[in-house]
Ligand SMILES: [Zn+2]
């Protein structure tokens with residue numbers, strides 16, 4: 001069979017599968033001259049016949065159009081054939097299912113065997129990066145060349161707000177890939193919708209009311225004295241003092257005590273310096289609290305992706321003693337096992353079983369990250385974490401490194417049992433994390449109820 005006839009069959013097959021409608025086109029590199037390619041004249045793909053197939057040079061000039069109209073976007077084909085000597089066939093289409101992926105930055109992933117080629121990578125392209133104010137169509141060689149560069153060595157490229165272009169070493173494979181790219185996009189969107197259950201899990205440890213101690217009896221260092229007092233006031237319905245039926249309370253607590261709380265970056269310093277080198281003595285005082293690096297920088301809260309590492313389910317950790325600290329190797333093993341990659345802006349948590357004799361260390365955060373992990377966290381751009389282990393020589397070492405050196409927020413005292421249970425049930429280790437600290441001027445931290453939404 002001739003390439004021309006193969007292109008007729010390709011067009012009709014693509015139309016049959018809804019990958020191309022009135023628009024879209026398939027082409028094949030000439031088997032006689034690699035500097036030429038074949039593609040139909042400007043006609044609806046479903047109507048293409050052998051007589052409609054024209055020959056083009058790689059600058060996308062038709063060789064013998066004889067007055068017949070040609071596709072505006074022929075430059076997609078010519079420029080890719082120039083850039084990719086291995087490519088023998090190309091399909092450009094506007095299939096609907098891929099558009100959401102082309103617009104959002106959500107990566108296409110191969111979710112069934114017929115679309116394994118997606119695993120080679122399907123980059124995105126935005127015509128705005130090549131030309132401002134275009135009509136979205138690849139209507140000249142310069143735009144085609146820019147698109148070919150975005151395609152690189154990959155099997156397909158998504159075009160923002162437009163569609164996709166798929167390449168292969170033969171027409172049948174380019175057609176097959178185009179059909180399965182569309183099918184995969186549809187199935188992946190369905191899977192993502194199923195996986196989002198809206199399940200909300202609190203990471204807050206229940207507040208225990210503990211009377212305020214007499215600080216003079218302690219070591220004079222108020223840090224670590226956990227107390228939470230609440231005094232109630234209520235006015236009966238017929239209270240002669242006024243305020244009938246009104247109830248209120250006054251609460252007093254040590255913010256860095258036993259409750260789940262968010263540490264401000266001004267909470268710890270190293271050698272007299274806070275994060276970004278602000279001198280402690282000029283920045284924090286007992287009169288004003290923190291004048292910089294306070295939680296008032298977080299007026300819109302923390303809304304980001306959370307990732308849970310469950311050491312109790314990490315296969316490669318099976319031989320470890322229960323409650324062992326977590327190292328960078330463990331996190332990377334978990335990334336492979338869970339199919340996730342810790343990235344910039346993420347909040348990272350670890351769930352572990354208690355080490356023998358450390359049962360009181362805080363439910364769900366037993367073990368914690370080894371102190372050596374903090375440089376790994378910074379390299380990946382982690383923005384929030386919890387449960388980093390201090391060291392015997394300095395029981396503030398974790399806070400100093402995380403807050404003062406790296407500028408990463410610490411969620412102290414989270415309770416992760418329900419989070420781990422929910423993640424395991426849904427087989428999903430990433431979630432939306434929301435932390436909304438009140439903006440108390442000068443405060444070094446805030447009691448919070450962090451929420452994970454799956
Ligand atoms: Zn197009």
Ligand SMILES: [Zn+2]
Nearest residue numbers: 256263412445
């Ligand atoms: Zn704290």
